[in-house]
Amino acid sequence: MKIESIKIKNFKAFKNVEMRDIPRFCVIVGANGSGKTTLFNVFGFLKDALAHDVNTAFNKRGGFNEVISRDCTGNIEFEIKFRAKDTVRNNPIITYSLSISQKNGKAVVKREVLKYRRGSYGATWHFLEFSNGKGSAVTNELDGDTDINELSREYQTLKSPDILAIKGLAQFEKFPAVIAFSELIDNWHVSDIHVNEARNIQQADYAEHLSTLGENLSNVIDYLHNNHKSTLDKIIKILRQRIPGISKVEVKTIETGQVLLKIQDESFDKPFAVRYISDGTIKMLAYLVLLYDPKPYPLLCVEEPENQLYPHLLEELAEEFRAYANRGEQVFVSTHSPDFLNAIEVDEVFLLVKNKGYTTIKRAAQNEQIKAYMDDGDKMGYLWKQGFFDQLGKQ
Template sequence: MRIESIKLKNYKVFQDIELNDLPDLAIFVGANGVGKTTLFDAFGFLSDCLKNNVRQALSKRGGFKEVISRGHQKEMIEIELQFKLIIAGKNRLVTYRLEIGEENGRPFIQREILRYKRGAYGSPYHFLDFSLGTGYAITNEEDFDQPDEKLAREEQKLGSPDILAIKGLGQFEKFKAASAFRSFIENWHVSDFHISDARPSREAGYAEHLNQTGENLSLVAQYIFENHRQLFEEILKKMKQRVPGIKNVVAESTVDGRIVLRFQDGSFKDPFIANYVSDGTIKMFAYLILLNDPSPHPLLCIEEPENQLYPSILIELLEEFRLYAKKGGQVFVSSHSPDLLNGARPEEVYWLVKKEGYSKIERASDHPGIRELYAEGDKLGYLWKENYFIGSNPQ
């Protein structure tokens, strides 16, 4: 499953944007405050809505009035994603649409739809359609021999108008598309990595996946070492290539029942704990753990991976992102680094421009001049610095 398009309306600085034909790797650049973090936050928002409800997801961001675009408080927040999903043996384009409003200080879901075409012709059919906490879902959606009027509708009433229908219905296998989309949201990863969280030793425990801040890094390293030894050796091999001098990395149990990361430099006999290695070493190890997860996330959103990393490493990190995408995971990256962009292709690069308080998004490959210069050998980081990405640099 991969995201094909995104539409945002009245979501913070994005009053009305649409991104189509999204690649496996997408890199978003632009000045501070234009909305790179906000774009990724839209995915975090959907995830929070699913974990809790719309009211709590909005409250986490300051409430409806802080999320709705300025000057549009009486309108709806609209989020629409299109993604490819195998249904009845065919790769189908599925659309999920969510409209959120507020009345008397209480948020509500005006409309929630999941739709796709049953055949080669005709309009997409609504397999899930809810408004204000009531609606229906189709239980035999894979029975494509049946005409539309023969599809079995199951009417549902949710406990509250601010609860996503896919939160409940997605738990049941009979609602195929809803179940798949719920799983998709639950398993995407929006990174907010903090070096300070990843360094300390942790209480002994169990963790299979790196969490948002990276504070369980030592536990995940231990899990991969103990359960996927060959994969850990591959991570270690890449670590030696990326960070000069690193000979070994071990997640070690201490006598007081904690897990600590120990790094060994080839020049020294004894290893040293994570507290005494560079920020870049910790961050590169965390990225390699994330990008070599035995069960990859369907979507990774990573903000400013260049921080604490030496510029020459960034091209290699970009290749790691591409390798991850080839395994089936989509990667979205925000960056301020021309060095990172120098390894990118025009179809992978977007820039954000803010005009009159709202942001728009341009794609490098949509601009003939940039395509031609790239084809002649110019690198995109250079073109960005030279202001070929019109409007992307601070004024």
């Protein structure tokens, strides 16, 4: 699956913004407080609303009045266009729109629509449309030969107007487009790996996927060793390429029932406990475990990967993120690092600029001067460090 564009209205600092033609590897830059974390939080909000309801999602963020943009009235709105591979014929762009209002102090789903074009030249049709808890969804959308007048609609009334219609309908195989979007949102992941968390000795436990902070790194490596040995071997091979001298990564359950992670340097006979290993080695290992997960996330968001990582490793890490995207998933990365940006192409970068309390989003490729410098061989990080992005923010 791949997100093609995003529109956001009245969500915190995003009063009215749009990102178009989003690449599989998307890099977000901007000053502190410009809204990089808020952009990722849009997916978190939708995931919480899908898992529970919109009021629960708002309450986790301080309530509706804390989320809606300051001094703004009206509804909070999202529009996400995406492609769902192998879900519907010809893999069209699917549009999901959500408008949330407040009624008697409670958030309600004012309107929820899922639509896409049936065929190369057909009109765009609403295959799901709900308002205030009532609506309908098409049940025979997979039959590409069905005339639009023969589409079967199923009318439903939700238990509460604050529940997303895609939550209930995603349980049924006859709504494949709904399932595709639900899986995209439900399986997104934000990563903010902290070395100190990854160093901690964990109680032995079953863990298939790396957590947000990376504190279960040893348990995930133990899982890979027992269930996906070839994947772990590949991770170690890449780690040795990225950080010369590493010969082995192993986990051991000690008498207390905890899992101890050890890394061996080829210059020594015995491996070292992870607490003695450099920050850069630990963090690179954690990112490789994340990026080579046997069940990768369709949407991965990574916050400032440069923290606690050697500058000379950042370009190599950027290559690993791009490889993850090229394998078919999508990754958003926020960064301040010129070293990381030096590995980034101009079409991959979006700039967030905050002005008078609200954030705007611009593409680096919008600036002809930046494009010209890149065409002449300059690197993105040098241009960022020298202030050329300030000009883009003023456009």
